[in-house]
Amino acid sequence: MTYTDSADAPDSTKQIADREAIPPWAAGKVAASSPYPPVHRLRPWEKTWPRRRFLANGLLGIGGLAALRWGAPLTFAVPFNPPPPRGKARTVIQVWLWGGPCHLDTFDPKPEAGNDYAGPFTQPIATNVDGIRINELLPMLAKQADQYSIIRGMTHGINGHETAAYIVQTGRPAGGRLTYPCIGAVVSLFKGYDAGYQGLIPPYIVLTQPQGRFSEAGFLGLKYKPFATGGDPAAPPFAVEGIVLPGVPRERQIRRRELLASLNTLRCALADDPLMAAADAAREQAYELILGDGGKVFDLSQEPDAVRERYGRNTFGQSCLTARRLVESGVPYVTINYGGWDTHKQHFQAMRRKLPEMDRGFSALLDDLRERGLFDTTLVWWSGEFGRTPRIQWEPPWNGGRNHYGKAFCAVLAGGGLRGGLVVGATDERGETVTERPVYPCDLLGTIYAQLGIDPDGPLPNPQGLDVRVTPDASEKVPSGGRLKELV
C-alpha cells in the first residue's frame, strides 16, 4: 500500500506490539514484518460486540435482519486500520441501471445504422459540447454534457446478469477461487468505520433494494455489505428499514421507548455491568438514528417541493435526491439500484417511460451537487452490467426487444475531480464492436479508486490473509485497456 503522506506510513513493529487487539485465532498468522498498517485498537466492547451490532439489536424494526447483516465481528488475520485516503473525491454515488441499458438508446446513438438498429430513435440531440450527441429523450442531460464524460468503449464480453454485474462492480471475472468485494464494499473498507468514519448512517448504502445478483461484500464479510434502505423515497413517508416505521408517528416511538425503559428491569439490576453500558450506548445511538437528527437524512419532507419536483416525483428521482442528502452528510458510498432496464420485450415502450425519468433525476442530481459545492468531491458513475443488442430483435417473442450485450456498452462519469465534456472510446457504425480505446471494468473502477485516494494497485486486506490487490494485477491476466487518464 502506498500513501500520499509519509507521516501515515505504517510502523510494522508497532502492529506486532498490539497483539491484544488481534483475534486469538489469528494471532499466530501475524508476520514479523507485515506490510499492513498499525492495528486498530478495539474498544473493550468491540472485541466481542462490534458497535454496529448494538445499533442493530433490540431496536424497533432494525433488530434481527440488520444484526445478521452487521453483526460479524472483525475477522481479518491482520486487523486493518487504513489512514484516511487523500483523493479529490470523498464520496461516490453509483447510478446502477439494473438489467443493462442499451448504449444506442442512451449515450452512443447510431441513427445512421437504420431502423434495425436505431428503431424509432432516429434524431439524437446535440449537447452543449460540440460533437457529442445523445438520445433525443435526454434533453436535460444534453445541456450538461460539459459536466460529465461518456465512456463509449466499455467492454467485457459477458452476457449473463450475475457474472456481468460481478465483473463490472468488482473488476474481476467470476469463477475464480475468491469472491471479490464490489467497489462499494471496498470503499466502505477504506473509508468506513475502520478508517475513522463516525456517522450513524452506515458507510455503504443501497437505495433501495439490493440487487441479489452477487455478493457485494465478497470475502470481506458481512460487515461490508451495504445497508439497503427498503421503502420508496417517493412515498410518504420513506419507510427506511429499521428507522422509519410506517404508521407509527414520532411521538408514539418516543412513548414506546419510555415504556421499554420502564420495563427493562435487567438493566436496573446490572447497571454497573460494562456490557450493559455498552448496550445502552448502542441503543442510544440507534434511537438517535430513529428519533434524532441522524435519521433525518431520509426525511425528504425537509426538502422544498420545488427541489423534489426538479428530481421527479418517482422512485428514481427521489432516490437521487436521497443520495445527494446522504453524501452531503458524509456517507462515502451510495448505490442507486435503478431497475427496469432488462428490456427483452417492449423495449421502446419502456425507453419512452424510463429515459425521461432518468434524464430528469440524473440531471437534477448533477445540478444539485454543483449548486451545493459537492460536485468536485462527489464522484458519480452511471452504468449497468452490460448494454443491449444493437440489432433489434423484431421477431417473436421479442417483437422489438433487445437482448444482453456485453461486447460494447457505455458508462458515464461525473464529478469527483474528473474532467467532463469528453468521450472516451468509440464503437463501430452499428454499436456492435468497440473500435477505439476499449475500457474494461477494472480500468473504470481503478480510476474511481484513484480519485478517492485508494491505491488501485495496493493490497486489499482480506480475512484469509491472501496477497490480493484492490484491482487485478498483471499476474491475474484480466484484460485491461488502462485507467482513464484522459479524464484525470
Place this chain on the structure above:
Amino acid sequence: MRSNGQPLRLIRLGAAIATLGAAGGFPVHAHAQAQRELNISYVYPAGGQRGTTLRITVGGRRIPANAEAVFSGGGIEATLLAVHQPPRQDKMEELVNELRELTKRKEHSQFPRREREGEAPAPWSPDDERRLQELIEWTAMANRARDAPPFAERAEFEVRIAENVPLGKHDIRLAGAGGVSNPLTFEVSDLPEITEPPLTAANYMVRTGETRRFGPWRRWIELPVSEHVIKPPAVINGQIGPGERDQYRIEIKAGQCLVIAVTARELRPYLADAVPGWFDAVITLFDEEGRLIATADHWRFHPDPVLYYEAARAGIYTLEIRDCIYRGREDFVYRVAVGEFPFITDIFPLGGLAGAAVSVALRGWNLEQAARTISAMPPPGVYSLFDVLNHMHASPFLRISADTLPELIEQKRGGENKPQRINLPVMVNGVIEKPGERDVYEFEGKAGRRIVAEIYARRLGSPMDATLTLRRSNAVSPPLAFNDDHEDRGAGLVTHHADSRIEFELPADGFYRLDVTDVRGHGSPFHAYRLRVSEPRPDFEVRLVPSSVSPRRGTSAAVTAHVIRRDGFDGEVHIRLKNAPRGFSLADARVPADKDRAAIKFQAARDAPPGPTWIQFEAVATIGAEQVIRPAIPAEDLQQAFAWQFLVPTESFLVWMARPPPARAAQQPEASTDP
C-alpha cells in the same frame, strides 16, 4: 361465440369474409423477407387421435381473419371456426361499461339488497352468464395483449384426422393474408384422447393474481373444473397456467402395467424467453389415499418425464403434472399418454449397415417382442424409431443410425480393459455395462495416416456421456489425444453435446488403442454407443431456415442455407429444388467454400399456384471426384433461454402463395361486425 353487434372482431367461415383494412379486395400480405409477421406460439391440443374430429385453438400474433390451418403429411383437414382478437382500445370503454352493468345485475341477483323488504332478486339467465363470461374474457384479452403480444390472438379450427394419417409428428402452420406462420408440432396418435378446457386469458390472470387490474367482476371469473375419471389407455391434453398443478383421476386396475409418458418438450423444444428454456414437466402419481407413489421430472437426460407403474391395487389414482418451478402460460402445452402400450426404452445396437437386414434387441415395458428385424436399413443417416420400426411409443430422443462402414459388435473379454482388436474402417456397437467400465479397442496404424474416432451415443438417445482417449498400445503410453464433448450443430435438439470425437494423424507405424468410457463413471445395459473409426470422410449436411415462406408473385423470399461441414469438408455446396414444382425456382443457391451459411433466394413466378405447396430440396457438392447429393433439411433457428441458438429440423418446407380474392358478390349484410 355469437356475433351480435359486439365490438369483438369475430369472423365465421361460410359468411362473407370481412375485408380487414384492405383497399378493396383480398389483402395480399406477401413477404420478400424471411421474417414473418404471422407467428403462432401454441396449438392446443397439440394432437389428436386419427379417425377423429376435434376442435383446436392456435394462439399467436397477426392472425388473419381468413386464416387457414395447413398440416404436413396429408390427411388432416381444418375448417376455421373463429378468430378472436383483443378488442380495440376505442371499444374498451363501451365493453367495460357493459361489464359493469352486468356485474351489478349479477350481484343483485345473487345478493339482493332489499331482500328484507321483500324485493325479488334481479333476474339472471344463462344467456346473461354467457355474455358476462364473454365480456370478462375480452377484457382479459386486452390486458394480455398489452403484456404478451405473442398470445394476444386465437384462432379456432375444427380438425378432421383421417384414419390412415401416419402416426407421429406433423407440422401445423397458419396461413392467409399476412403470409404463412412458423410451424408447430401436431402429434397424431392411435389412442383415445381427453382434452382439458383451454387456458383462457381470464384464467391466466386469475392464476397470476393479476385480477386486481379488473373491476368488481373479477369475483365472477369461471375457472373450469374437470370431474371425469380417465380410463387408460388415453392421451390427456392439457395446458399449464402459472402456478398450476393439473390433476387427473385415473381408474387403474390391479395388475396393470402402466406407462405414463409426457410429451411437452418434444412439442415445443425451445422457448426463447424462459429459463428453463422449455416447459419442464414434473409428474407425480398418488394413490387413492393421496400417498405419493412415484414422481419424475425427467427421463434419463430428457426433460419429458416417463413413469412405469405396476399396479398392485385397483383404484382411482391421481396423476399430477406441473412445471418444475411452477411456471405456466399459454404455450406450456403437454400431452400425457397413459396406458399399457408397448414402450421402448432402449435398443441395441443403435444402428446398422445401410441396406442390410439388422436384428435389433428391444428393451422396455409391455413389449411383445424382445427383438425386431429390420429387413433393410435405410440409407445412411439418423432416423426416429418410428421411421424405421414403425413404433410410436418410445423413449424420447431414441434414434437409430445407418452407415456404410462394416459393423462390429463389441465383445466383452471377461476382464476390464482388455483391448478388442478392430480393423479399420469400422463401426463398433458397444455398451458400457457397469460403472467405471472402460471399453478398449486396438488397431494397427501407419505413420502419417489420419484417423477419426467418433462416438454416437447421446445423439442417438443413449444416456452415455462419452470420453475417447487415443494412445499407443503400450502400458506406459501417455494419451495422444483426448476428447470429452464434441459439438454437433446438426443435432439441433441436443443441448449437452456429450459425444466425443478425435481426429489425429498417427505418428508412427504400430498399434494404437482407443479407450471409451463414461465421463461420470456411469454404466448400465442402457449405456450403448456406436464408435466409428476410419479415415476422415468429408461430408456435409444442410439446413434451410426458415421452413416456410410466402413471397409475392414475381418476387423472392430469403432462405438461409446452413452447411454443417464434417471431417474437413470445405467445398462449395449448391442447393436445388427436388422434383421442382411449377412456378418456383432458386437463385444464388450456393454456399461458397469455407463458408457455413449463405442467403439464397426462393423465387415465385407470376403464375405460381395459390395456396400451399410442399417443397423438397437437395444439396449437391463435389467431394473428391464424386458428386454427392444430400437432402437439404428444412429447419427453424430457435433460441433457448435468451442465449443459445439451435437449428431444429421440421417435418416439411412450405411455400404459401396468396389465394385470389373471391368474386365480388352482391351487397349482403355481414354476419359479423368489427369492433
